[in-house]
Structures are given as C-alpha cells and as structure tokens.
Ligand SMILES: [Ca+2]
C-alpha cells in the first residue's frame with residue numbers, strides 16, 4: 001500500500017529539473033600516473049533530491065566525439081533492488097535515444113559509470129526511475145574526464161653538423177578541443193649543456209613548432225616538452241643525434257638473376273653504420289627517380305631480357321652512395337610461346353607409325369627452349385630441347401591419328417597445346433581382274449587395252465601404273481592408267497607393236513599413304529604377242545613371186561644393156 005502510494009505520488013510529481021544543480025560546478029583533479037599524460041575530471045553538474053522523480057534531466061552539455069564522462073549516483077542508504085533505474089544519455093533531440101544505458105541492479109548505495117561519447121553534439125543525461133522507490137536522498141554528479149597528453153618529436157633522427165632542426169610539441173585532449181596552452185621546450189646537448197629553452201603558446205590544434213640550428217657537437221641530444229594543466233605537469237622527451245658520418249650507405253638488391261613470369265618486386269636493403277639510412281632511391285629502365293618510402297620497392301613490369309635498375313641510398317647526414325648501383329639483365333617474360341606442329345610436311349596420310357614431326361615455335365621475349373609431345377593429350381614425352389623436326393611414333397592401328405605438342409620458353413612458360421592430324425594407312429591396295437582387249441594376240445600395230453580393278457579401303461587409290469617391256473629387252477615403259485567411272489575400272493592402252501613382238505606387263509597400284517601393290521602374275525608378268533604380218537603358209541608363195549619378179553626384171557635389164565652395147 002505504502003509503496004503504491006509512493007509510486008502514484010512520484011508519477012504525478014515529474015520533476016522538471018533542467019539546470020538544477022548547476023551551481024555545484026567545480027573541478028576535481030586526479031593525479032596523472034604517466035609522465036606524458038594526465039586525466040582531469042571537471043564536474044559538469046550536480047543534483048540532489050530527496051524524493052525520486054519520474055525522470056531527471058541534466059543541463060545541455062556540449063561534448064566532442066571520444067569525450068569521456070563519468071556519472072556518479074549516490075543514495076543515502078543501501079538499496080537492494082534498483083534494476084529498474086536507468087541512466088541513459090542522448091543527443092539534443094531527446095527522442096533519439098541511443099541504445100546505451102546502465103541498468104543498475106547492484107545492492108549498493110553508489111553507482112559509478114564511465115562513458116565515451118560516440119558523436120559530437122549537445123547531450124542530456126537523464127535518470128529514469130521506473131519503480132519510484134522512496135529514498136531519502138539521491139545525489140547525481142556528472143564529470144567530464146579530460147585526458148591530456150604531450151608529445152615531442154624532432155623532424156629527423158640524425159642530423160649533420162650545424163644542421164637546422166625542427167621540434168614539434170603536441171598537446172592532445174580527447175574530451176575537449178585544445179585552446180592555446182603554454183609549452184616549455186628545452187634541448188640538452190651531448191655535453192649536458194642546455195642549448196635551447198622556449199616558452200610559447202601552442203596553436204589551436206595544440207601544436208608548438210620550433211626551428212633552430214644545432215651546435216657543432218657530435219652525439220645524442222634530448223628534447224623535452226613540458227606543460228602544466230591545473231597544477232599537473234606532464235612532459236615528453238625525444239632523442240636525436242648529430243652524427244659524425246662521412247661514409248655513404250651501402251645498398252643491396254635481392255634479384256635472383258632468373259626469368260620471372262609475373263611482375264615482381266626487387267627489394268633494396270640499405271645499411272649505414274654511422275647516421276643511418278635516410279632514403280633509398282631508384283630508377284627503373286632510366287625512368288623517373290623514385291624512393292622506397294613514397295613509392296615502395298621497385299617493381300619490374302616490362303617484359304624484357306634486359307630491364308635495368310639504378311639504385312642508391314643517402315644517409316641521414318646527406319652522404320650519397322656514388323656511383324649509383326646499376327643492375328642490368330633483369331628478366332621478365334609473362335607471355336608463353338606460340339607454335340604449330342605438322343606430321344611430315346603436313347601430310348594427310350601416313351603409311352607408318354614412325355613419322356617425322358615438323359615444328360614451328362616462337363617466343364618474343366625469352367625465346368623457345370623446349371618441346372614435348374603426346375599421342376593422347378594426357379601422357380607426355382619428356383621435355384626436349386626445341387628442334388624444327390623430331391621423330392615420333394604414332395599409336396599403331398590404321399585410322400585417324402592426332403599428335404599434340406607444347407612448347408616452353410626460357411622463362412618456363414608453357415604454350416597452349418597444338419595438334420596435327422593424319423590418317424594412318426599401313427595396308428596396301430587390292431588389285432583384281434587384270435584383263436585386256438584383245439584377250440589373246442594382237443595384230444601388228446594394233447593397240448591393246450589393259451583393264452584392272454584397283455581399290456584401297458584405307459587412304460584410297462592414288463594412282464595405277466601400267467608398266468610394260470618388249471621382248472624382255474630390259475627397258476620398261478610406265479603409263480598412268482585412268483579411271484573409267486562407267487566401268488569402275490582403270491584402263492590404259494599399249495601402243496601397237498611390230499609383228500612378232502612379245503609384250504610383258506605388270507600393274508602397280510599406290511594408295512594415298514604411299515603403300516604399293518604389284519600385280520605381276522606371280523613374277524611371270526602378263527604376256528601377249530603380236531602376230532606376224534602374214535601367215536606361215538603365205539610366206540613361200542610370196543618368196544616365189546618375188547623371185548620370179550626379180551628374174552623377169554633381171555632379163556629385161558640385161559637386154560637393154562645388150563642393145564646399148566650393139
Ligand atoms: Ca653514413
């Protein structure tokens with residue numbers, strides 16, 4: 001009953017407490033644990049009330065991104081159940097609550113939380129009391145936590161004698177912008193004397209930059225920057241050296257001397273034992289001068305057998321490596337070779353599994369180095385030195401054959417696969433039905449037609465030759481037989497011969513793969529003879545007639561001679 005009454009009372013007693021507690025502004029300091037940073041808490045508001053409101057709001061507070069705030073909530077007595085109480089913070093548009101809240105369920109009298117502001121803006125802090133517990137006193141305090149940090153740097157780690165040096169001191173605060181703050185800069189020389197003391201205000205970014213000339217004294221110098229914030233002194237120091245250095249750096253490269261097949265980096269490594277390396281410079285193929293700090297290590301991107309790299313380093317006091325190093329013959333080839341393959345001189349048919357391959361390949365950058373072959377595009381011969389021809393064995397068995405070739409360049413890039421096709425035909429043609437017209441003897445000067453049926457199932461008949469000789473005199477005449485589509489036979493005529501001539505002939509058939517078949521009547525040749533001009537019975541009669549004619553003409557002649565003599 002009492003609780004409900006209190007809740008009702010609280011519900012209608014929503015406190016508008018904006019700006020309440022503002023008068024409680026103040027500063028609480030906490031000692032920095034580190035030398036170059038300190039945290040300082042500034043109280044932004046304080047509010048105290050005895051009956052918990054439904055909702056309590058803080059005043060507007062401008063906070064930067066990354067600002068740290070701390071909220072401390074005190075109750076006058078320990079309470080066991082505060083889980084419905086919630087602190088939240090929101091941007092100036094209070095309806096746009098961020099999903100950041102601290103629900104308190106601790107059995108304690110103090111809630112102490114730190115938050116980091118996510119976005120720059122004007123912020124409220126609000127207590128929402130859902131349960132309306134009656135506690136004698138609530139105290140709510142909001143602090144901003146300023147973390148100041150100081151840093152000093154020299155523009156170089158190593159200077160040469162009497163060089164101009166630049167020191168930069170920077171103060172940062174992650175909870176509020178820096179306004180001008182006083183910074184003391186001091187430099188101690190190697191012999192312990194103080195050579196510079198400057199007290200100046202920083203700019204709005206918290207920076208103080210001092211440029212001065214170093215004395216002629218080798219060794220290590222120390223720069224110290226110091227500032228005091230609300231009684232807290234923070235400082236930072238940095239060392240730099242004035243080096244006794246007359247020796248330039250030495251720069252080495254890691255190129256392996258080999259062909260590379262993709263763009264690659266040559267790493268330059270420089271050493272300087274005195275003041276240290278300030279920068280390494282280089283020029284690729286006589287191009288623009290570049291440096292490793294800005295442009296990274298040199299890249300070789302031009303396909304060539306002779307890229308060049310000129311490189312050198314400079315140390316921290318300006319000694320330059322002279323003469324510059326020049327690396328030549330840097331090899332890059334990204335392009336595989338191209339080529340072609342032919343079986344024989346581009347044969348369509350072959351009559352043996354042993355063939356000669358004819359090869360062409362080119363590679364513009366590193367050159368063709370090797371080749372290998374395959375009958376099935378899976379199992380490959382060993383790599384051999386490239387040659388324009390090579391003996392090769394096809395897979396046995398008549399039929400279509402393919403030979404595959406690949407070529408490798410000197411950078412070990414392998415070409416596409418090239419191939420050549422040929423028909424393997426190891427089977428000789430077939431000869432049937434050698435015949436002639438007339439079938440038996442020929443008359444003197446009568447031509448004789450020879451006919452033959454020649455076929456080849458593999459590559460086909462290329463040509464059919466009739467070869468004949470007369471009277472076994474050792475001289476053979478060859479005639480190309482022509483195909484007669486009407487009869488399906490090859491035919492050729494032997495010219496007419498003199499009487500009593502004996503003609504021997506044979507037929508040779510070649511297929512397109514070069515296989516030969518001879519039909520020669522089992523080595524006996526085909527034979528026909530030319531009959532005599534007259535029959536044997538007519539011959540004696542002819543002789544008698546000729547003799548009689550001779551006698552008659554002989555008598556008449558002697559008579560004439562006799563008359564002349566008279
Ligand atoms: Ca040096």
Ligand SMILES: [Ca+2]
Nearest residue numbers: 333335363409
């Ligand atoms: Ca190539």
